[in-house]
Amino acid sequence: MTTLALQKPASITMVGALNTALRDALAEDERVVIFGEDVGTLGGVFRVTSKLAAEFGEARCFDTPIAESGILGMSIGMTAYGLRPVVEMQFDAFSYPSFEQMISHLAKMRNRTQGHWTTPVVVRIPYGGGIGAVEHHSDSSEAYAAHTPGLTVVTPATVEDAYGLLRHAITSEDPVLFYEPKRLYWDTADITLPIEVPPIGKAIVRREGAEATLITYGPTLKVCMEAAEAAAADGYDIGVVDLRSLNPFDEDTVAEELMQTGRGIVVHEASGFGGFGAEIAARLSERCFEYLEAPIQRVTGLDIPYPPPHLEHNHLPSVQRIIDALAKVF
Amino acid sequence: MNKLSEPPIGELAFGYPTVSATDLIAGYRKMVIGRRLDQQATNLAKQGYLTVYPSSRGQEACQVSAALALGPTDWLFPTYRDTVAIITHGVDPVEALTMLRGDWHCGFNPLGVRTAPHSTPLATHASHAVGLAMAARHTGQNAVALVLCGEGSTSEGDFHEALNLSAVFDVPVVFLVQHNGYAISVPSHKQCRAESIADKALGYGMSGVSVDGNNFAETFSAVRNAVESARCGDGPTLIEARTYRMAPHTNSDDPSLYRDPAEAQAWQDKDPIVQLQTSLIARGLLDDAMDESIALEANELSAELRKGVMATPEKDASRLFSNVYATLPPHVLQQQQAIALQETYS
Numbered sequence: 001m002t003t004l005a006l007q008k009p010a011s012i013t014m015v016g017a018l019n020t021a022l023r024d025a026l027a028e029d030e031r032v033v034i035f036g037e038d039v040g041t042l043g044g045v046f047r048v049t050s051k052l053a054a055e056f057g058e059a060r061c062f063d064t065p066i067a068e069s070g071i072l073g074m075s076i077g078m079t080a081y082g083l084r085p086v087v088e089m090q091f092d093a094f095s096y097p098s099f100e101q102m103i104s105h106l107a108k109m110r111n112r113t114q115g116h117w118t119t120p121v122v123v124r125i126p127y128g129g130g131i132g133a134v135e136h137h138s139d140s141s142e143a144y145a146a147h148t149p150g151l152t153v154v155t156p157a158t159v160e161d162a163y164g165l166l167r168h169a170i171t172s173e174d175p176v177l178f179y180e181p182k183r184l185y186w187d188t189a190d191i192t193l194p195i196e197v198p199p200i201g202k203a204i205v206r207r208e209g210a211e212a213t214l215i216t217y218g219p220t221l222k223v224c225m226e227a228a229e230a231a232a233a234d235g236y237d238i239g240v241v242d243l244r245s246l247n248p249f250d251e252d253t254v255a256e257e258l259m260q261t262g263r264g265i266v267v268h269e270a271s272g273f274g275g276f277g278a279e280i281a282a283r284l285s286e287r288c289f290e291y292l293e294a295p296i297q298r299v300t301g302l303d304i305p306y307p308p309p310h311l312e313h314n315h316l317p318s319v320q321r322i323i324d325a326l327a328k329v330f
Numbered sequence: 331m332n333k334l335s336e337p338p339i340g341e342l343a344f345g346y347p348t349v350s351a352t353d354l355i356a357g358y359r360k361m362v363i364g365r366r367l368d369q370q371a372t373n374l375a376k377q378g379y380l381t382v383y384p385s386s387r388g389q390e391a392c393q394v395s396a397a398l399a400l401g402p403t404d405w406l407f408p409t410y411r412d413t414v415a416i417i418t419h420g421v422d423p424v425e426a427l428t429m430l431r432g433d434w435h436c437g438f439n440p441l442g443v444r445t446a447p448h449s450t451p452l453a454t455h456a457s458h459a460v461g462l463a464m465a466a467r468h469t470g471q472n473a474v475a476l477v478l479c480g481e482g483s484t485s486e487g488d489f490h491e492a493l494n495l496s497a498v499f500d501v502p503v504v505f506l507v508q509h510n511g512y513a514i515s516v517p518s519h520k521q522c523r524a525e526s527i528a529d530k531a532l533g534y535g536m537s538g539v540s541v542d543g544n545n546f547a548e549t550f551s552a553v554r555n556a557v558e559s560a561r562c563g564d565g566p567t568l569i570e571a572r573t574y575r576m577a578p579h580t581n582s583d584d585p586s587l588y589r590d591p592a593e594a595q596a597w598q599d600k601d602p603i604v605q606l607q608t609s610l611i612a613r614g615l616l617d618d619a620m621d622e623s624i625a626l627e628a629n630e631l632s633a634e635l636r637k638g639v640m641a642t643p644e645k646d647a648s649r650l651f652s653n654v655y656a657t658l659p660p661h662v663l664q665q666q667q668a669i670a671l672q673e674t675y676s
Binding site for chain 2: 077112115249
């Protein structure tokens with residue numbers, strides 16, 4: 001009876017999965033330390049670090065002054081003594097003061113020092129909109145990081161991946177920018193943790209489809225699944241690929257799908273101009289041009305500053321906009 | 331360390347312990363060597379063997395004090411102008427100049443010599459020192475981190491964040507600001523309205539002192555005191571060392587466009603090496619024979635540096651991809667293979 005009860009999957013939120021991942025990492029590896037704004041006593045504004053300070057002590061999980069650049073800078077210094085800092089930037093747009101530390105130091109230390117000083121830091125960034133937040137709380141800044149050599153850029157779209165990818169990120173020897181889609185924080189899954197997921201750099205085909213492929217990640221996976229379902233009702237067989245990591249980019253998996261379907265649509269919430277979707281479209285056009293039935297389309301956030309909450313639905317990729325893009329390629 | 335058996339020499343600065351004859355002589359020797367190597371580096375830059383060289387000239391008392399005040403497990407966090415400090419801290423002079431020679435960004439193993447890579451972005455290395463000191467304490471290691479920067483850096487947000495964090499977490503860090511008069515061309519009165527950079531310490535709840543950065547005894551005494559105070563758990567200290575950048579910003583700068591030659595001449599008369607030399611001779615601690623022997627050693631090291639820098643640098647393009655990541659992402663791997671192929675066919 002006891003065994004059965006233990007094996008029964010429990011309903012867990014993405015926040016809960018992330019919290020468990022951090023707890024398990026702290027328990028397994030004494031080099032892991034967690035810090036940031038409000039992550040200690042409060043457990044983070046989204047409660048991702050809930051109770052960790054109480055369980056592991058202030059030396060392992062602690063609050064810092066409001067200083068995003070300093071937080072990231074300290075984490076870099078800590079790696080010289082072999083620590084594995086996991087820092088939290090409270091909201092996407094509040095991570096910008098740390099941009100110089102990210103670009104000039106975190107990403108480059110291994111390279112500058114010819115491999116002598118490596119910086120296995122994880123920077124957790126709650127990102128994206130769709131939660132009715134006021135300005136500066138809904139940005140999608142992942143493309144800046146993906147553009148920077150030296151950084152690994154990961155974003156989970158499922159509760160399972162929230163746990164599994166964060167565990168992978170913490171054991172990675174490279175600095176990882178870990179973008180957590182805020183609007184999925186309260187999604188639930190009936191799973192038992194710990195759970196193993198494919199490594200960073202491996203995309204997952206979330207839905208097989210023979211006629212077109214939606215390529216997406218993080219916050220827009222669900223809308224892609226809904227669009228594929230809606231298209232299926234009209235007789236179209238549409239597949240969905242979840243990238244899971246932007247860098248490394250699993251071009252092989254995406255190319256394999258596109259070479260079968262001949263039609264690709266990239267969907268992401270960040271603005272499209274100069275964005276990550278453009279990189280995907282360019283790379284796949286170079287590689288699979290002769291297999292394509294139509295130019296690769298992009299469905300993205302508009303090229304405007306993130307709108308106020310009552311207007312954000314106009315900005316976010318919707319089922320209708322994806323269907324409209326599909327209509328262009330058939 | 332200060333040898334109590336010897337007669338105390340040097341002015342008592344802010345109530346700090348005075349400096350022993352041994353330390354004064356050691357400091358003088360390192361300053362003379364530092365000046366000679368600095369001159370050699372400037373020559374090498376003018377002759378095209380270094381891409382650029384930001385000289386330490388005039389700041390030797392500060393930089394030698396910083397390095398000599400540190401113990402064997404302590405860390406130095408230098409900027410691009412701190413070559414004399416880096417060399418005095420024990421980094422091989424050729425390796426210290428690797429970045430400026432242009433064959434790699436950092437020529438030494440920072441973890442091996444407890445010296446961070448030169449920080450070219452201003453003040454961003456200060457929070458690294460704070461994190462490093464926290465990690466040392468966390469792992470039970472004895473380490474003090476000393477951050478070097480100029481007064482220009484104190485205008486950066488990162489300077490403020492690092493000082494505040496160091497005080498809040500009460501970590502063993504010493505911030506030594508070499509107030510050398512100019513941030514490239516901008517004079518310090520356009521940089522900061524505070525009477526002294528050290529006054530900023532009050533706002534962070536840490537100790538702050540201002541010293542004559544051209545007086546080795548005073549500077550060394552203050553830095554050593556701050557280092558040992560940090561080591562004992564008494565927290566961080568901010569030190570302003572008032573000095574002067576005797577040389578241009580780099581060999582490609584023209585100070586005549588922004589500063590009065592009379593001002594530079596006045597500071598020439600306060601040359602930290604000449605001041606210490608005069609003081610040592612007056613106290614009977616330095617004679618011609620010793621001075622000549624130090625000069626000879628400096629010349630030999632300078633010749634070695636010249637030879638080392640002029641030796642053919644490594645220019646292997648395959649190194650471009652080494653250490654970008656632990657494991658290269660596929661798109662970078664493709665580029666690496668493409669470049670390897672080009673080299674094979676060329």
